[in-house]
Amino acid sequence: MGDIKQIFNKYPEAGRDNLIPLLQDIQSAEGYLSQESIVKVGSYLNIPSSKIFGVATFYNQFRFQPNGKYHIQVCRGTACHVLGSATVLQELEKQLKVKAGDTTRDGLFSIEVVACIGACGLAPVIAINGEFYAKVTATSLAEIIDTYKVKEEE
Amino acid sequence: MDFTINVNNKEFKATQGETILEVLNRNGIKVPTLCHLKNSMPTGACRMCVVEDENTGKLITSCSFPANSSMKIKTHSQRVVESRKTIIELLLSNHPDDCLYCVRNKNCELQDLSEEHHVRERRIRGVKNSEKLDLSSASIVRDPEKCVLCGRCVTVCEDVMGVACIDIINRGNKSIVGTAFNQGLNTSSCINCGQCIMVCPTGALTEKNHFAEIQDALNNPAKRVVIQYAPSISVSMAEELGMEEGIDINGILNAALRKVGFDNIFDSSFSADLTIMEESGELVQRITEGGVLPMITSCCPGWVKYAEEFYPDLIPNLSSCKSPQQMLGAVIKSYFAEKENLKPEEIYSVAIMPCTAKKFEAQREEMTQAGISDVDAVLTTRELTKFLKLYGIDMFNIQPELTDSPMGFRSTAGKLFGASGGVMEAAIRTAHFSITGKELVNFQIPQIRGLERRKETKIKIGDLELGVAVVNGMANAKELLDEIKNGRNDIHFVEVMACPGGCIGGGGQHIGTSEDQLKARMKTLYKIDENETLKVSHKNPEIIELYDNYLGKPLGHKSHELLHTKYKKREVMI
Numbered sequence: 167m168g169d170i171k172q173i174f175n176k177y178p179e180a181g182r183d184n185l186i187p188l189l190q191d192i193q194s195a196e197g198y199l200s201q202e203s204i205v206k207v208g209s210y211l212n213i214p215s216s217k218i219f220g221v222a223t224f225y226n227q228f229r230f231q232p233n234g235k236y237h238i239q240v241c242r243g244t245a246c247h248v249l250g251s252a253t254v255l256q257e258l259e260k261q262l263k264v265k266a267g268d269t270t271r272d273g274l275f276s277i278e279v280v281a282c283i284g285a286c287g288l289a290p291v292i293a294i295n296g297e298f299y300a301k302v303t304a305t306s307l308a309e310i311i312d313t314y315k316v317k318e319e320e
Numbered sequence: 321m322d323f324t325i326n327v328n329n330k331e332f333k334a335t336q337g338e339t340i341l342e343v344l345n346r347n348g349i350k351v352p353t354l355c356h357l358k359n360s361m362p363t364g365a366c367r368m369c370v371v372e373d374e375n376t377g378k379l380i381t382s383c384s385f386p387a388n389s390s391m392k393i394k395t396h397s398q399r400v401v402e403s404r405k406t407i408i409e410l411l412l413s414n415h416p417d418d419c420l421y422c423v424r425n426k427n428c429e430l431q432d433l434s435e436e437h438h439v440r441e442r443r444i445r446g447v448k449n450s451e452k453l454d455l456s457s458a459s460i461v462r463d464p465e466k467c468v469l470c471g472r473c474v475t476v477c478e479d480v481m482g483v484a485c486i487d488i489i490n491r492g493n494k495s496i497v498g499t500a501f502n503q504g505l506n507t508s509s510c511i512n513c514g515q516c517i518m519v520c521p522t523g524a525l526t527e528k529n530h531f532a533e534i535q536d537a538l539n540n541p542a543k544r545v546v547i548q549y550a551p552s553i554s555v556s557m558a559e560e561l562g563m564e565e566g567i568d569i570n571g572i573l574n575a576a577l578r579k580v581g582f583d584n585i586f587d588s589s590f591s592a593d594l595t596i597m598e599e600s601g602e603l604v605q606r607i608t609e610g611g612v613l614p615m616i617t618s619c620c621p622g623w624v625k626y627a628e629e630f631y632p633d634l635i636p637n638l639s640s641c642k643s644p645q646q647m648l649g650a651v652i653k654s655y656f657a658e659k660e661n662l663k664p665e666e667i668y669s670v671a672i673m674p675c676t677a678k679k680f681e682a683q684r685e686e687m688t689q690a691g692i693s694d695v696d697a698v699l700t701t702r703e704l705t706k707f708l709k710l711y712g713i714d715m716f717n718i719q720p721e722l723t724d725s726p727m728g729f730r731s732t733a734g735k736l737f738g739a740s741g742g743v744m745e746a747a748i749r750t751a752h753f754s755i756t757g758k759e760l761v762n763f764q765i766p767q768i769r770g771l772e773r774r775k776e777t778k779i780k781i782g783d784l785e786l787g788v789a790v791v792n793g794m795a796n797a798k799e800l801l802d803e804i805k806n807g808r809n810d811i812h813f814v815e816v817m818a819c820p821g822g823c824i825g826g827g828g829q830h831i832g833t834s835e836d837q838l839k840a841r842m843k844t845l846y847k848i849d850e851n852e853t854l855k856v857s858h859k860n861p862e863i864i865e866l867y868d869n870y871l872g873k874p875l876g877h878k879s880h881e882l883l884h885t886k887y888k889k890r891e892v893m894i
Contacts, residue, residue: 214484214487215893216498216499217478220488223490
């Protein structure tokens with residue numbers, strides 16, 4: 167939590183209008199917004215934590231759980247949508263038993279929905295820790311997830 | 321600057337800055353509203369109050385739009401009425417169809433609006449939200465499925481109570497009202513005041529109900545079921561029963577409770593007198609022996625929790641006295657139990673309170689003796705009315721009766737607890753007597769009466785000039801508390817009541833309580849004080865008897881054991 171003080175130091179005369187930049191800085195330093203950091207921001211800016219949570223949940227960019235070891239980005243851009251990325255996301259949520267934005271209990275996988283990752287030719291596409299998987303289907307998705315699970319077990 | 325505005329082809333006077341809705345209401349035109357809250361910034365969120373401006377051809381929200389002279393308003397044109405009806409149909413599209421089972425059945429703004437707008441079928445079917453019921457709080461139940469997202473609870477919690485434990489979270493059709501990290505109310509900074517319930521148009525916010533436990537106790541022959549009611553109850557129940565606002569129904573309330581089957585009926589105004597004996601004693605002690613000043617009242621459980629969370633530095637300033645509810649609870653399960661040859665666990669003690677936070681207070685660990693709660697169940701004013709209906713009590717045809725003795729007799733000082741400033745006034749009357757040995761010449765202290773949010777005055781008691789302050793509505797208290805924290809030292813005694821107007825405006829009262837009704841309740845309390853002769857707690861014969869037979873003296877050993885407590889800092893997400 168040493169980092170958070172340094173982030174606060176960047177905003178010496180902090181007011182309400184600094185809320186979003188502050189949250190962005192914390193997320194990029196810690197990967198997500200923890201309960202602890204939201205309460206700290208609250209007491210620094212004198213804003214109730216419920217209000218900060220209200221603001222933060224309004225935006226897609228903020229996460230409230232740390233990313234999984236394998237962070238899965240599901241593209242929901244136009245091309246991917248046309249080729250069935252909604253089903254891909256649904257299937258992924260089903261297989262991992264978590265919703266988009268959440269992290270599995272074992273901390274292995276997290277799901278993030280992104281607008282377009284610029285690989286429309288490969289649609290529908292997902293990226294796991296930056297590695298792209300093209301033309302994903304329900305079956306191939308299960309195989310992909312399995313390879314990571316097997317890798318973990320080894 | 322005055323001008324006129326054309327409404328439904330008539331010219332109405334308006335002032336600069338006034339909203340269209342204010343002009344309409346003043347002239348007797350009713351426009352439906354949902355998210356609108358008097359005395360708060362309009363949000364225009366629900367769009368129920370739309371009117372048509374024929375000059376611009378636009379539908380505008382009358383609650384938030386300032387009137388101007390160029391407007392030509394139609395309040396009930398076909399377009400307006402249809403638009404309102406569609407909004408209601410959309411609100412109903414994801415609303416559960418369980419009005420028959422809802423606590424707010426026949427007392428619901430959504431139901432009324434839908435009825436007024438002739439909604440006769442479910443034209444739009446939406447996906448129901450599947451948010452879970454929040455039963456975590458000891459006082460308040462949240463049912464997000466019934467929430468219409470008007471945001472009134474959020475506004476009240478922040479603007480009136482200064483707590484802000486809830487906000488609208490998420491976005492678009494995923495929006496819900498929730499706490500930080502969408503956790504239970506019990507871990508939030510919620511002070512259980514219930515003002516959110518008072519403004520909720522539907523059954524999304526209700527008090528936690530204990531009917532079943534009370535009925536079990538009433539049906540159990542081995543239990544002695546006793547009941548006490550708060551000072552404000554008898555003057556604030558009338559609206560719930562459909563009687564004239566503010567009338568005092570003390571006698572028939574006693575009779576009704578006896579008919580239901582409660583074995584003993586006590587008056588919390590009696591224990592308010594007891595609180596005054598202890599609290600004024602504590603005040604005099606703090607002043608003469610150099611204790612922490614100003615002393616702040618601790619009768620209000622909403623305020624006590626607020627202090628534990630937001631002002632832990634001021635906890636030493638809190639009076640160590642328990643509230644009247646808890647004092648009577650403790651005395652019932654000790655003094656009364658001994659007198660009646662009962663074990664404390666053979667008594668089931670119910671309290672009728674204008675307040676939801678009292679439910680929380682009753683289950684606090686500090687409020688127990690050897691693991692037994694001083695008070696077992698708390699009913700709000702609203703719940704009491706429902707309870708009486710269940711037992712078929714006709715409040716219009718019933719002969720008034722008296723409370724039980726001992727602990728049913730009160731002074732008017734105790735009764736004044738129901739209104740903001742009452743605790744202070746009662747305490748000053750007794751403190752004056754204990755310092756000077758003489759009664760006040762004039763018992764009424766008009767400077768600390770009334771609905772004003774903050775009242776301050778100086779009172780001469782012998783050589784001492786006592787500085788006193790009275791605040792109601794937590795957000796107003798905040799300013800004063802900050803002044804005290806920052807070193808203000810001309811005040812000796814502060815009364816804090818969380819709810820606007822004090823207990824008469826409590827979160828357990830009649831839903832839709834208006835300012836006029838608050839005034840009527842207050843007036844009745846003052847009238848009782850004016851008309852009756854026993855105006856001071858220390859002359860209450862039953863109080864004197866209680867000290868002589870059992871407690872000894874105020875702040876004595878027994879008192880400390882039963883009537884006083886300590887509070888400490890509470891860790892919650894603020």
